[in-house]
Amino acid sequence: MLLKPTVMTRRRSIRRLKELYRLDRNVLLFRALRDLWDVDANAQPLLAMLCAVATDPLLRCTADLLLSLPVDAEVTPQQFEATVKEVFPSRYSPASRASIGRNVASSWQQSGHLRGKLHKFRVHAECRPPALVYALLLGALQDVQGEALFNTLWCRLLDTPGHVLHSQAAAASQRGWLEYRRAGNVTEVGFRYLLRIDE
Numbered sequence: 001m002l003l004k005p006t007v008m009t010r011r012r013s014i015r016r017l018k019e020l021y022r023l024d025r026n027v028l029l030f031r032a033l034r035d036l037w038d039v040d041a042n043a044q045p046l047l048a049m050l051c052a053v054a055t056d057p058l059l060r061c062t063a064d065l066l067l068s069l070p071v072d073a074e075v076t077p078q079q080f081e082a083t084v085k086e087v088f089p090s091r092y093s094p095a096s097r098a099s100i101g102r103n104v105a106s107s108w109q110q111s112g113h114l115r116g117k118l119h120k121f122r123v124h125a126e127c128r129p130p131a132l133v134y135a136l137l138l139g140a141l142q143d144v145q146g147e148a149l150f151n152t153l154w155c156r157l158l159d160t161p162g163h164v165l166h167s168q169a170a171a172a173s174q175r176g177w178l179e180y181r182r183a184g185n186v187t188e189v190g191f192r193y194l195l196r197i198d199e
Helices: 007-021 028-037 041-055 057-061 063-068 077-087 094-110 129-141 146-151 162-175
Strands: 120-122 179-183 186-190
Touching: 028 041, 028 129, 041 057, 041 094, 041 129, 057 063, 057 077, 057 094, 063 077, 077 094, 094 120, 129 146, 129 162, 146 162, 146 186, 162 179
Parallel strands: none
Antiparallel strands: 179 186
């Protein structure tokens, strides 16, 4: 942020960060993000992306396209641009859509879903338990419960098989980040720590 060349660009960047990440500890999305942020640096790219997708409809509208692509498929900014045009047909000028396409591609690369500089290719992002906890919380905030929590958009963005997600949920439960119980086909997940229920 401090490397931005002018005060105006710094202010614009801060405003955009506040829009995306709701930089206020009274806002549950940001407070939970902060609670989980420092426990595992490798989880930070997915944590940031989950929060951004939750708050940015432009990024969110490109998620299905990204998730539909097989590993090693080449991805272009124009594909994201076309998706934005389809979802928001008359809202953005061609120049704005082109900029959005480039920015979206860059965002998915930063989260670990894409790799490459000149040409970008689909890869699996690295999921860590803090990112899973945040994804499950986002699902719960949409009134999803039980096993269905592991099938939401948020968990799909983790790029990780279901049995691994369950193993990570058990590990997160041992750390106290959530409550997780599974018996047969019944799964229970609670968020006392992140929701501050005991305070």
